[in-house]
Amino acid sequence: MKIFxxxxxxxxxxxxxxPRVFNRAKGELMWDEEGNQYLDFLAGAGTLNYGHNxxxxxxxxxxxxxSDGITHGLDMHTKAKGEFLQALNDKILKPRNMEYVVQFTGPTGTNAVEAAMKIARNVTGQQNIVTFTNGxxxxxxxxxxATGNSHHRDAAGVSLNGxxxxxxxxxxxxNIDTTEYLDKVLADxxxxxxxxAAIIVETVQGEGGINAASIEWLRNLQAVCKKHGLLFIVDDIQAGCGRTGNFFSFEEAGIEPDIIxxxxxxSGxxxxxxxxxxxxxxxxxxxxxHNGTFRGNNLAFVTAKAAIDHYWSDDNFSREIKRKGKYISERLGSIVSQYGEGNFTTKGRGMFQGIDCVSGELAEKITKLAFKQGLIIETSGADDQIVKLLCPLVITDQxxxxxxxxxxxxxxxxxxxxxxxPEERVYFEAC
Structure with missing residues (x-):
């Protein structure tokens, strides 16, 4: 640990x-250098839906x-990119009657959001984007x-606008439909x-506290966008790729975003x-x-295609996620009913759920103790008061x-x- x-x-x-040095991982498990085994309910903050390795x-x-395949290709045409696009079109977009153009951005979610907001502004000629509390x-x-969290916003060092x-x-x-307020201010x-120019929204706010928008609210939000000529952007970076049960988190609502x-x-x-x-x-x-040196990550194209081919060629994987999500709901509901003196609540949907512990201090104690018992799990929310379950979707029932x-x-x-x-009370499971 000294070099760190x-x-x-x-x-x-x-x-x-x-605070461990991890050196191996497989599926939903990780091991540190001392051979201690951990269950991973963080999964790269939602990056490892299909597990480690x-x-x-x-x-x-x-x-x-x-085979010496292309690793880096900027935005040039490569076989790996073409095969990914074909799989995405044939197995994700077409079966859902979705007609979209694909733009490859820099390889991070924030770059995709930057591109989405930029194109919305350029197309409409308007500058401002409607965003939401806790987004x-x-x-x-x-x-x-567009982010609400003051901890991150305060680090900017400049005024944040637009x-x-x-x-x-x-x-x-x-009992208050906030889309009615949005409609009112847009009309006045x-x-x-x-x-x-647009609105940008997460159907489930991950970092904001596992706040899941209702189906009705999402539909009303789209209706307000259409009424006032706003483009509708869904940020599906953490909630997408199956996390809520379907490939896209908004499918259940039947809405049709302009930009995703x-x-x-x-990448899988x-x-x-x-x-x-x-x-x-x-x-x-x-x-x-809008460009980026690493918008042509061909290694990611290869694994992303494999993920689509294996998990999304039919609805079997989706059904499994929903089954596991139901089990999570039942277990968390039972826990909430037993502990917290009636103050705890469950949040989220699918395999994107958590427990609101009201107090960030309390949630931190719970996750620290869980880590000592061999579980890697984080908190989220404005005050880190949510114990957030984000395990790989492929996790075994056991x-x-x-x-x-x-x-x-x-x-x-x-x-x-x-x-x-006590620090020495550790419940690690040996490798």
Whole structure:
């Protein structure tokens, strides 16, 4: 650990919560250098939906590298890119009657968001983007302006502009439809809200606290966009690629975004990869107007195609996610009913769920104790008050149960007042 203390920046975050040197991972399991085994309910913050070192993807990647396949190609045409596009079109877009143009951006989610907001502004001629309370869209300046979290916003060092903040679903209470407020201010020339270019929204706010918008709210939001001529952008970077049960998190609502951003688990293997899907009429870029040196990550194209081919050629995988999501809901509901003196609540949908512990301090104690029992799990929300489950979608039933058992054990112990856990009390499972 000495080298990390000596020269790595203080900006490191997850390393503080999980102070171990990890050196091996497989599926939903990770091991540190001492051979201790952990269940991974963080999964690269949603990047490893298909698990660590998925053997199906690893083999095709090894074969591709062994054959001297193109690794880096800027935005030139390559076989790997063409095969990915074909798989995406044939197995994801066409079966859903989705006609979109694909833009390859820099390989991070924030770059995809930057591109989406930029094209919306260029097409409409308007500057501002409507964003929502507790939203998280990245930490580059444009995306950060759309992000609500003050911890990240305060680090910008400059004024963040170009956005209008609106209340997300349930932000003002369960009986208030905040799309009605949005409709009102857009219709009122004296509201102080200039005609925006677009709205950008997460159907489930991951970093914002596992806030899941209702189906009705999403449909109403799309209707407001159409009424006022706003482009509708869905940021599906963390909630997409199956996390909520379908490939896209908005499918259940039956809505049709104008622009969609994807990243995180898109590559399938944890390789950097991001893209923007846009309606064909919106593709008004001039050549090279939005670019990036690493927008042609061919290794990611190879594994992304493998992920689509194996998991999304039919609806079997989707049904499995929904089955596991139902089990998670039942278990978390039971835990909430037993602990927290009626103050705990469940949040989210599919395999994108969590427990609101009200207090960030309490949630931190729970996740720290869970880590001592061999479970890697993080918190989210404005005050880090949500214990956030983000395990790989391919997790076995046995390990899903085991992970939730650890969460329940940690909650039971913390709620019972046994909060000062000696450092030597570690429940690691040997490799």
């Amino acid at each position: 203390d000596e020269i790595e920046s203080e900006v490191q975050s997850y390393a503080r919560s999980f 998925n053997p199906l993807f690893k083999q095709v990647l090894q074969d591709y590298i062994q 998280f869209h990245g930490v580059s300046l444009g995306s950060l302006a 956005t209008h903040r609106m209340p997300y679903d349930n932000y003002l209470g369960k 020339s004296s509201s102080g809200i200039n005609s925006p 951003t994807l990243s995180k688990s898109l 293997y944890g390789l950097p990869f991001a893209l923007v899907l846009m309606k064909p009429e919106l593709d008004q870029w001039k050549p090279g107007e 390990n899903l149960k085991k992970g939730i058992d650890i969460i329940e054990s940690a909650i039971r112990e913390v709620c019972a007042g046994e909060q000062d856990i």
